[in-house]
Amino acid sequence: MAIKETQLVDQDYRYGFHDQTASYSFKSRKGIDHEIVEQISQMKQEPQWMRDFRHKSLDIFFAKAMPAWAKNEVLEAINFDDIYYYMRASDREGKTWEEVPEDIKRTFDRLGIPEADRKFLGGVTAQYDSEVVYHSIRKDLEAQGVLFSDMDTGLREHEDIVREHFATVIPPADNKFSALNSAVWSGGSFIWVPPGVHVAIPLQAYFRINAENMGQFERTLIIAEPGSFVHYIEGCTAPTYSSNSLHSAVVELIAKEGAHIRYTTIQNWYKNVYNLVTKRALAHKNAHVEWVDGNIGSKLTMKYPSVYLVGEGARGEVLSIAYASEGQHQDAGAKMVHAAPNTTSIITSKSVSKGGGRTSYRGLVKVYEGCEGVKSNVRCDALLMDPESRSDTYPTMEVDAKDVRVEHEATVSKVGEEQLFYVMSRGLTEVEATTMIVNGFFEPFVKELPMEYAVELNRLIALEMEGSVG
Amino acid sequence: MPDIILQIKDLHVKVGDNEIIRGIDLEIERGTVHALMGPNGSGKSTLSLVLMGHPKYAVTRGDIIYQGRSILEMAPNERSLAGIFLAFQYPSAVPGVSVANFMRNTLMARHKGDAPLTPAKFKGLLDNAASKLQIDPKVLGRYVNDGFSGGEKKRLEMLQMLVLQPTLAVLDETDSGLDIDALRIIAQGIEAQRSPEHAILLITHYQRILNYVKPDKVHVLVKGRIVKEGGPELAHELERTGYDPIIKELATV
Structure with missing residues (x-):
């Protein structure tokens, strides 16, 4: 079964692959098959159960059809044979800033990571290509017993916790892309919060795609034990390059009794990235899960953060924004599955389409039989910047219980000539006025973000408005 | 020689194929308040x-000559930065943008390149204007015109005028739809703006506001033309007779 190491790292032999514990410089070939999966698992020296899991998942990936609701030419254009499924840009992994390679540092400097780290972050897991290069946890977190590492390390050092929870929220067979991720996953974050521990500072990771035709398949697992709280933030940017790139993450959250998880994302992938992400949370009794989800970049995003409310009194919230300009399609939404009585959910979705961009809200609210006292509120607001742009809403409600209150409200508005004129008449240029109007539209989302993210998002919107006006 | 702020020369304006302004000539000097009156549909707005x-x-x-140069080619924001202000009859809402944030942006647009606007200075400007108009400081945290009553909207227009201190303020029916107390506050705002440096064009349907703000000159606009001009007494005459005698007079010419 095992493949010789020389086969794994043939081009990079000179970098010392033979040191079992040292890092490798390894570049996989394009395409996906069992050999690649075996190489990845071998490289990572994973336990047999994970290796078996990967192979099984790959078979599921091959067998699964593309998502049925997404029969569009953009998705069909993905050539799975033309993608690298595992790469690493750095040979090193460091916990201190000094140990991080120079070129990577420069990139992170522009993203402001060191300052952020100093100011209020508990730990930084910065994913560069498929591997974690920088990772620190503040001592107080360690003292609290909080585990925060990349997923590979989590598996290595806390195999029991990982094995108990991994893929229990999102099985490989959930969809084609979750199967793919399960087969080739690398990196992502692993967080475990002990019972009753309140993590006061947001834990944060930056993800970054950096090599051409490179796929990123990070795998994040967050487990909040009873009565604990954690806020995790991921922000994504990607540098410019020419051909399509696939990003397909799987994120699993488990909020046990009375626990509270908030998961904040801002993705600003470059406009050639396919961002096909499966995000799902389990909320047990009286648990509270919030997805705060911002989608600015990518060519196509398909992402529907979900909360399965499996314990009585559980609460799920999704607050999302999507921005689509020329050539972009943000197919985003949310799913709330009420599988216990007296559970509540709130979905707030706001989207802006500009320059022929397309946004879709695709949502599901499901209430199982016997789940009385459920409350759900869904609100979707779309803003169209011009007649070429498009916005669609596909809400689904499946209610099989009595004594349930499910509300849905959707609006589509246009940036009016009068509104623009009004703001411009106070001295703002068309770009400034448009930026202000769009930022105002996103305000309910932005005000939920930590300050530095709010500033960054407002700046992104300003850059987008500059790029597409005049 | 009077310092002419605004000079409108033989102005004709169309919306689509419809000619609404059909030859207006008007001059406004620095330090004066002009009232432009007229029936509905006369072209005031x-x-x-x-x-x-x-x-x-x-x-x-x-x-249209403003301070010696034609502004026809200027964008609305350029006109604003040059010192022209319009108090809208129907101001738009800007959801998600607080009044304070909105005002900071409008002031920052005027401070590009010079000394930055300090938070203390900004707060001073805003609080001062708000107190003159008896605006609750809480309103400054609300989103611009979002869910505002008619009277609140008008007051916010006045607030913006007092903060921006325009050379030429054009007030489009700022007095309409107000009760007597609100009207008095608006009038106080206009009086606060009035100065030897500024000019004001007060557009109104009714004479009522002119009881509080005494104009230097009154112009009557009917069917896209100024048909009558005079001093403050003209407004009183119109209040008594209405616009009908003027309209009839025109029909017989």
């Missing part, structure tokens, strides 16, 4: 929007 540069209206003939 159109004139105010044309002065601010609304893209819907096409100037087909004539010119």
Whole structure:
């Protein structure tokens, strides 16, 4: 079964692959098959159960059809044979800033990571290509017993916790892309919060795609034990390059009794990235899960953060924004599955389409039989910047219980000539006025973000408005 | 020699194929308040929007000279930065943008390149204007015109005027739809703006506001033309007789 190491790292032999514990410089070939999966698992020296899991998942990936609701030419254009499924840009992994390679540092400097780290972050897991290069946890977190590492390390050092929870929220067979991720996953974050521990500072990771035709398949697992709280933030940017790139993450959250998880994302992938992400949370009794989800970049995003409310009194919230300009399609939404009585959910979705961009809200609210006292509120607001742009809403409600209150409200508005004129008449240029109007539209989302993210998002919107006006 | 702030020359304006302004000549000197009165549909609001540069209206003939140069080619924001202000009859809402944030942006647009606007200075400007108009400081945290009553909207227009201190303020029916107390506050705002440096064009349907703000000159606009001009007494005459005698007079000419 095992493949010789020389086969794994043939081009990079000179970098010392033979040191079992040292890092490798390894570049996989394009395409996906069992050999690649075996190489990845071998490289990572994973336990047999994970290796078996990967192979099984790959078979599921091959067998699964593309998502049925997404029969569009953009998705069909993905050539799975033309993608690298595992790469690493750095040979090193460091916990201190000094140990991080120079070129990577420069990139992170522009993203402001060191300052952020100093100011209020508990730990930084910065994913560069498929591997974690920088990772620190503040001592107080360690003292609290909080585990925060990349997923590979989590598996290595806390195999029991990982094995108990991994893929229990999102099985490989959930969809084609979750199967793919399960087969080739690398990196992502692993967080475990002990019972009753309140993590006061947001834990944060930056993800970054950096090599051409490179796929990123990070795998994040967050487990909040009873009565604990954690806020995790991921922000994504990607540098410019020419051909399509696939990003397909799987994120699993488990909020046990009375626990509270908030998961904040801002993705600003470059406009050639396919961002096909499966995000799902389990909320047990009286648990509270919030997805705060911002989608600015990518060519196509398909992402529907979900909360399965499996314990009585559980609460799920999704607050999302999507921005689509020329050539972009943000197919985003949310799913709330009420599988216990007296559970509540709130979905707030706001989207802006500009320059022929397309946004879709695709949502599901499901209430199982016997789940009385459920409350759900869904609100979707779309803003169209011009007649070429498009916005669609596909809400689904499946209610099989009595004594349930499910509300849905959707609006589509246009940036009016009068509104623009009004703001411009106070001295703002068309770009400034448009930026202000769009930022105002996103305000309910932005005000939920930590300050530095709010500033960054407002700046992104300003850059987008500059790029597409005049 | 009077310092002419605004000079409108033989102005003709169309919306689509419809000519709404049909030859207006008007001069406004620095330090004066002019009232422009007229019945509904006479072109009052159109004139105010044309002065601010609304893209819907096409100037087909004539010119608008502001402080010695034509502004016809200037965008609304350029006109604003040059010192022209329009208090809208129907101000738009800007959801998600607080009044304070909105005002900071409008002031920052005026401070590009110079000394930055300090938070303390900004707060001083805003609080001062708000107190003159008896605006609750809580309103400054609300989103611009979002869910505002008619009276609140008008007061917010006045607030913006007092903060921006325009050279030429055009007030489009700022007095309409107000009760007597609100009217008095608006009038106080206008009086606060009045100065030897500024000029004000007060557009109104009713004479009522002119009991509080005494104009230097009154112009009557009917069917896109100024048909009568005079001093403050003209407003009183109109209040008594209405616009009908003037309209009839025109019909017989």
